[in-house]
Amino acid sequence: MSLLRVSGISVRIGGLQILDDVSLDVPEGRIVGLIGPNGAGKTTVFNVISGFVAPTAGHIEWRGRRQQWQPHDLAGAGIARTLQAVGLFDSLNVLQNVVLGAQREQHTGAGSFLSSPRMRRRDRELQGRAQSLLEQFGVADAALRMPADLPYPTRKRVALARALMSDPELVMLDEPAGGISAADIAELSTLVRAMKPERSVLVVEHHMDFVMGVCDHIYVLDAGRLIAEGDPASIRDNPAVRVAYLGEAAA
Ligand SMILES: Nc1ncnc2c1ncn2[C@@H]1O[C@H](COP(=O)(O)OP(=O)(O)O)[C@@H](O)[C@H]1O
Ligand SMILES: [Mg+2]
Structure with missing residues (x-):
């Protein structure tokens, strides 16, 4: 098919x-x-x-x-896509970059600024999933580092983890x-x-x-x-x- x-x-x-x-x-x-x-x-x-x-x-x-x-x-x-130029956000740490890959599940629209218990739980779930993807790609140690401080091959792995975040x-x-x-x-x-x-x-x-x-x-x-x-x-x-x-x- x-x-x-x-x-x-x-x-x-x-x-x-x-x-x-x-x-x-x-x-x-x-x-x-x-x-x-x-x-x-x-x-x-x-x-x-x-x-x-x-x-x-x-x-x-x-x-x-x-x-x-x-x-x-x-x-x-x-569909998820990685870019030829890696394309991580330099102002966000690795974990935050991977969480952003969950675009299709992120809460948006009215009220999303409210930090309700449900949203905090959702955020923790996304971070947990991001962390396990980083583990899967062998770069869990880098979760709290900034992309610019990491070697190029590590950044490429982070970009792959981010691509899988949206399942x-x-x-x-x-x-x-x-x-x-x-x-x-x-x-x-x-x-x-x-x-x-x-x-x-x-x-x-x-x-x-x-x-x-x-x-x-x-x-x-x-x-x-x-x-x-x-x-x-x-x-x-x-x-x-x-x-x-x-x-x-x-x-
Ligand atoms: N927006 C654009 N304007 C003009 N030329 C472009 C543009 N995008 C790509 N090209 C040209 O099209 C050709 C194919 O580019 P590209 O798809 O990046 O090739 P590849 O990824 O196989 O290296 C190249 O000659 C490139 O310079
Ligand atoms: Mg190309």
């Missing part, structure tokens, strides 16, 4: 064709990779799904129904392995694999080892077009994929 379907998406910005007829499918309980050289359009695919960028053609389906989300609808729809059906990860060491990548692979089958994951990543190790199915984007799709083994052996990556290495 398809959870998310991207159907024939094209994006033109300022006369540039950034995406050209891109279609991909994220089934329930699967980890799907989107790979390709820098500038291929991977983040733009995420931005179209999230409603940050309007496509010039094509549409998005969620459980078989057409959707056009605004960025603030995502958590409510059951999403789909987790979209933009370069979770970017800028971290091989040992950290191996641990990260285990953490991401553990997200299924309860959740689906759509992951943009540059690190071939990571992608090959975690994904059930991979799409390859080059200069805004899909050039290949398949399981990790077939992608590894695909000549067009090799050219796209080797071409980049040579450049």
Whole structure:
């Protein structure tokens, strides 16, 4: 059963064709990779799904129904996203950052400023859940630290914990392995694999080892077009994929 379907998406910005007829499918309980050289359009695919960028053609389906989300609808729809640039709030400590990921359950509207016993209990529950997610991601010690004081790989783990706070059906990860060491990548692979089958994951990543190790199915984007799709083994052996990556290495 398809959870998310991207159907024939094209994006033109300022006369540039950034995406050209891109279609991909994220089934329930699967980890799907989107790979390709820098500038291929991977983040733009995420931005179209999230409603940050309007496509010039094509549409998005969620459980078989057409959707056009605004960025603030995502958590409510059951989707969480991490950003390529980590994106933690520097003025909040780690625990507070993770609690904020519970957007779709936060009390809002009239009376939310009142600190009723019920709300205090709710806040304690959210903090408890945030703390256990930090434990799950191996960074519980950092709960009361400020993000800016933490090493980059730790911040990336905090961002993953925050993404799970809303109990999403789909987790979209933009370069979770970017800028971290091989040992950290191996641990990260285990953490991401553990997200299924309860959740689906759509992951943009540059690190071939990571992608090959975690994904059930991979799409390859080059200069805004899909050039290949398949399981990790077939992608590894695909000549067009090799050219796209080797071409980049040579450049
Ligand atoms: N808002 C924008 N305006 C103009 N060009 C953009 C915009 N967003 C992305 N691009 C261009 O689109 C291409 C794809 O970008 P991006 O999706 O970030 O690639 P990737 O994530 O694969 O590295 C790049 O050439 C980038 O410069
Ligand atoms: Mg990108």
